[in-house]
Amino acid sequence: xxxxxxxxxxxxxxxxxxxxxxxxxxxxxxxxxxxxxxxxxxxxxxxxxxxxxxxxxxxxxxxxxxxxxxxxxxxxxxxxxxxxxxxxxxxxxxxxxxxxxxxxxxxxxxxxxxxxxxxxxxxxxxxxxxxxxxxxxxxxxxxxxxxxxxxxxxxxxxxxxxxxxxxxxxxxxxxxxxxxxxxxxxxxxxxxxxxxxxxxxxxxxxxxxxxxxxxxxxxxxxxxxxxxxxxxxxxxxxxxxxxxxxxxxxxxxxxxxxxxxxxxxxxxxxxxxxxxxxxxxxxxxxxxxxxxxxxxxxxxxxxxxxxxxxxxxxxxxxxxxxxxxxxxxxxxxxxxxxxxxxxxxxxxxxxxxx
Amino acid sequence: xxxxxxxxxxxxxxxxxxxxxxxxxxxxxxxxxxxxxxxxxxxxxxxxxxxxxxxxxxxxxxxxxxxxxxxxxxxxxxxxxxxxxxxxxxxxxxxxxxxxxxxxxxxxxxxxxxxxxxxxxxxxxxxxxxxxxxxxxxxxxxxxxxxxxxxxxxxxxxxxxxxxxxxxxxxxxxxxxxxxxxxxxxxxxxxxxxxxxxxxxxxxxxxxxxxxxxxxxxxxxxxxxxxxxxxxxxxxxxxxxxxxxxxxxxxxxxxxxxxxxxxxxxxxxxxxxxxxxxxxxxxxxxxxxxxxxxxxxxxxxxxxxxxxxxxxxxxxxxxxxxxxxxxxxxxxxxxxxxxxxxxxxxxxxxxxxx
Numbered sequence: 176x177x178x179x180x181x182x183x184x185x186x187x188x189x190x191x192x193x194x195x196x197x198x199x200x201x202x203x204x205x206x207x208x209x210x211x212x213x214x215x216x217x218x219x220x221x222x223x224x225x226x227x228x229x230x231x232x233x234x235x236x237x238x239x240x241x242x243x244x245x246x247x248x249x250x251x252x253x254x255x256x257x258x259x260x261x262x263x264x265x266x267x268x269x270x271x272x273x274x275x276x277x278x279x280x281x282x283x284x285x286x287x288x289x290x291x292x293x294x295x296x297x298x299x300x301x302x303x304x305x306x307x308x309x310x311x312x313x314x315x316x317x318x319x320x321x322x323x324x325x326x327x328x329x330x331x332x333x334x335x336x337x338x339x340x341x342x343x344x345x346x347x348x349x350x351x352x353x354x355x356x357x358x359x360x361x362x363x364x365x366x367x368x369x370x371x372x373x374x375x376x377x378x379x380x381x382x383x384x385x386x387x388x389x390x391x392x393x394x395x396x397x398x399x400x401x402x403x404x405x406x407x408x409x410x411x412x413x414x415x416x417x418x419x420x421x422x423x424x425x426x427x428x429x430x431x432x433x434x435x436x437x438x439x440x441x442x443x444x445x446x447x448x449x450x451x452x453x454x455x456x457x458x459x460x461x462x463x464x465x466x467x468x469x470x471x472x473x474x475x476x477x478x479x480x481x482x483x484x485x486x487x488x489x490x491x492x493x494x495x496x497x498x499x500x501x502x503x504x505x506x507x508x509x510x511x512x513x514x515x516x517x518x519x520x521x522x523x524x525x526x527x528x529x
Numbered sequence: 530x531x532x533x534x535x536x537x538x539x540x541x542x543x544x545x546x547x548x549x550x551x552x553x554x555x556x557x558x559x560x561x562x563x564x565x566x567x568x569x570x571x572x573x574x575x576x577x578x579x580x581x582x583x584x585x586x587x588x589x590x591x592x593x594x595x596x597x598x599x600x601x602x603x604x605x606x607x608x609x610x611x612x613x614x615x616x617x618x619x620x621x622x623x624x625x626x627x628x629x630x631x632x633x634x635x636x637x638x639x640x641x642x643x644x645x646x647x648x649x650x651x652x653x654x655x656x657x658x659x660x661x662x663x664x665x666x667x668x669x670x671x672x673x674x675x676x677x678x679x680x681x682x683x684x685x686x687x688x689x690x691x692x693x694x695x696x697x698x699x700x701x702x703x704x705x706x707x708x709x710x711x712x713x714x715x716x717x718x719x720x721x722x723x724x725x726x727x728x729x730x731x732x733x734x735x736x737x738x739x740x741x742x743x744x745x746x747x748x749x750x751x752x753x754x755x756x757x758x759x760x761x762x763x764x765x766x767x768x769x770x771x772x773x774x775x776x777x778x779x780x781x782x783x784x785x786x787x788x789x790x791x792x793x794x795x796x797x798x799x800x801x802x803x804x805x806x807x808x809x810x811x812x813x814x815x816x817x818x819x820x821x822x823x824x825x826x827x828x829x830x831x832x833x834x835x836x837x838x839x840x841x842x843x844x845x846x847x848x849x850x851x852x853x854x855x856x857x858x859x860x861x862x863x864x865x866x867x868x869x870x871x872x873x874x875x876x877x878x879x880x881x882x883x
Contacts, residue, residue, distance in 0.1 A: 197677075198675075198676065198677055199587060199675050199676025199677055200675045200676075200677075202586070202587065206586060225586065227583040227584060227585055227586070228583070228584050228585075228586055228591075229581040229582070229583060230581060230582050230583075230584050231581055231582075232556070232560060232579070232581070232582055232687060232689050233553060233556065233666070233689060233691075236590070236591060237582075237590060237596060237668060237670055237726075238596065238598050238666075238668060238726060238729070239726050239729035239730055239733075240594045240596065240725070240726025240727040240728070240729055240730035240731075241726070241729075241730055241733075242591060242592065242594065242726075242730070244592050274734075275734060276730050276733065276734070277733040277734050277737055310676070312587070312592075312676060314591060314592060316591055321552075321553050321554050322552060322553025322554075322664070322666060322691065323551075323552055323553055323554075324729055324732070324733070324736075324763055325733065325736065325737070326733050326736075326737050333586060335586045335587060337587075337676065357718060358718055358719075359716055359717070359718030359719045360719075361719070362713055362716035362719065362752040362753075363713070363752075364711060364712055364713030364752060364755070365712075365713045365714075365715070365716065365719075365731050365752065366727070366730065366731045371594070371727075371730060372591075372592060372593050372594025372595070372596075372726065372727060372730070373594040373720070373725070373726060373727020373728070373730050373731060374594070374727070375592070375593035375594055375595075375678055376593055376594035376595055376596070376630050376720065376725060376726070376727050377594075377719050377720045377727060378678070379593075379595075379630060379631040379678070379679065379680055380628075380629060380630070380631050382678075382679065382680075383631055383679070383680050398716040398717070398718060398719065398752060398753070399716075399752070399753050401718075409678055
């Protein structure tokens with residue numbers, strides 16, 4: 176497709192102190208936009224200056240949660256080139272999310288072209304300090320200008336980009352997690368497997384309560400039996416129990432994470448099988464009690480690997496691996512970030528150079 | 530509070546053909562706006578010309594479903610005056626929704642003042658033909674301009690208004706409903722009781738599938754056991770089974786509807802008890818089979834009472850009350866709409882004149 180480019184006549188100064196970047200706070204000079212309606216389909220792909228959106232007060236996105244998104248990163252290699260990690264996975268997941276929310280499908284090759292051309296234009300915004308990257312946020316929303324509840328006839332797709340700091344400025348410190356037994360994030364048959372706004376809106380209250388009690392995030396249990404481990408905060412979760420690597424299987428209420436998938440595939444390439452299965456909180460508590468829980472970590476795009484050092488369940492606090500990062504967690508972190516930043520050979524075909 | 534008013538210098542012509550109004554398609558000349566941040570709290574209440582909103586591409590509402598709303602109506606009485614129906618109930622529910630989504634609370638009296646002053650200014654937009662009204666849509670959204678997932682520090686509250694046509698231009702025709710056994714709208718512990726975007730986003734796909742098969746809407750089952758009746762489309766649901774009036778009890782995944790509450794209170798005033806209890810789909814199917822299901826109806830702000838004439842469950846089609854509106858459904862419709870439009874005495878204190 177032919178992407179029309181309108182350059183920003185007033186480019187901003189790029190940040191010099193990457194230690195102050197944080198996450199998703201500042202944005203680059205442009206954004207990619209693409210418009211859809213039920214008559215014309217997707218049309219008018221364009222890169223325009225980054226600016227506020229003009230949205231009708233009755234727009235579907237403001238009332239009925241008609242919104243999906245993705246998150247991925249562009250990384251600067253030592254040779255100065257910029258690359259993305261498994262963008263095709265984000266593209267496919269976005270179409271799956273769209274199907275669940277009755278938003279339009281996007282041709283994979285067009286979306287890939289949009290990502291590559293947009294990142295190429297903005298690549299100078301990719302910082303080069305250790306652990307930093309250019310975070311890419313594709314998102315789509317329903318945009319009918321009326322209040323009826325139905326599948327939309329108008330939608331907008333946008334990509335914005337934000338240079339982000341290192342997740343681990345002070346090293347991979349293990350986090351404290353609280354097992355949530357009141358609020359539910361998602362349920363089988365609902366939207367848990369889709370990356371959509373409603374899942375995050377449902378998560379905030381428990382996250383805030385945990386934070387007030389000194390925890391970083393919550394560990395979610397399934398919405399049906401309130402028994403099986405699902406996710407940690409907005410990340411997938413993995414455990415090493417008595418030598419077995421376990422991660423909750425994708426039952427429909429869990430986000431099919433790309434870092435999760437990469438961990439499984441990477442470990443498999445080293446001859447280590449990951450059990451994707453149901454894991455009850457009782458089994459986990461028992462493993463913590465008898466000392467067979469060797470390691471626990473969250474995995475997601477932002478942190479890659481986030482070691483869990485303490486789990487609180489029903490007011491009982493369990494310390495995992497002496498509150499230190501485990502050997503396997505460290506190995507996964509080093510290997511996957513190595514591929515992402517181009518320091519380790521990509522034997523998997525995961526990297527897309529821009 | 531002091532609401533600053535900026536009049537629209539270019540007011541639109543009001544619609545003359547109310548039969549073409551539909552629902553939420555055209556909007557009045559103004560909107561009420563109120564801004565919140567964690568430092569100043571709510572500030573700058575104002576009525577301004579209706580126009581598009583300027584929203585940052587990273588705003589919370591576009592990514593994380595941080596949005597709640599209400600729906601209520603202003604009705605024109607025969608004497609020309611305009612009145613609202615139980616607005617305090619909408620105000621309280623909106624604060625409950627806000628709590629679930631970590632959005633800020635609003636003082637009840639300020640919100641009531643905003644509603645009354647706004648409707649007073651726009652009251653000429655309230656149509657007078659039978660069954661027509663001025664639909665009011667208060668909504669609030671999180672508006673941080675960054676991509677971190679957490680409780681917001683900025684929010685916007687807005688009221689827009691839309692003259693709407695009669696829901697029943699051709700009389701109260703019973704609708705065909707399909708019992709949904711795949712998708713789930715909400716689950717206990719989730720956001721089902723809050724009027725928030727995510728619930729509606731989760732509902733669209735099943736609604737579309739039902740429509741393609743010739744049904745108006747779906748009947749939702751609970752997310753845990755997929756067994757108990759919850760809502761119908763975006764309405765609450767009631768049944769008359771062998772003389773007993775039954776409506777699903779508010780377990781946390783069901784919206785506490787104001788029309789639902791009004792039906793219960795009105796019937797109580799006539800000496801008729803409504804059983805708020807669990808009602809399984811098997812019990813309902815049995816009642817349809819043995820002919821003891823006498824009436825079934827949805828209840829909500831848009832339709833008030835929507836009689837159900839046909840229910841499809843597992844490919845079996847059941848006809849209810851000969852596909853005609855039942856006596857009790859008609860009585861409820863006449864009584865509640867009578868109070869809403871000022872034709873029946875309000876013994877309950879439900880009406881607020883503007």
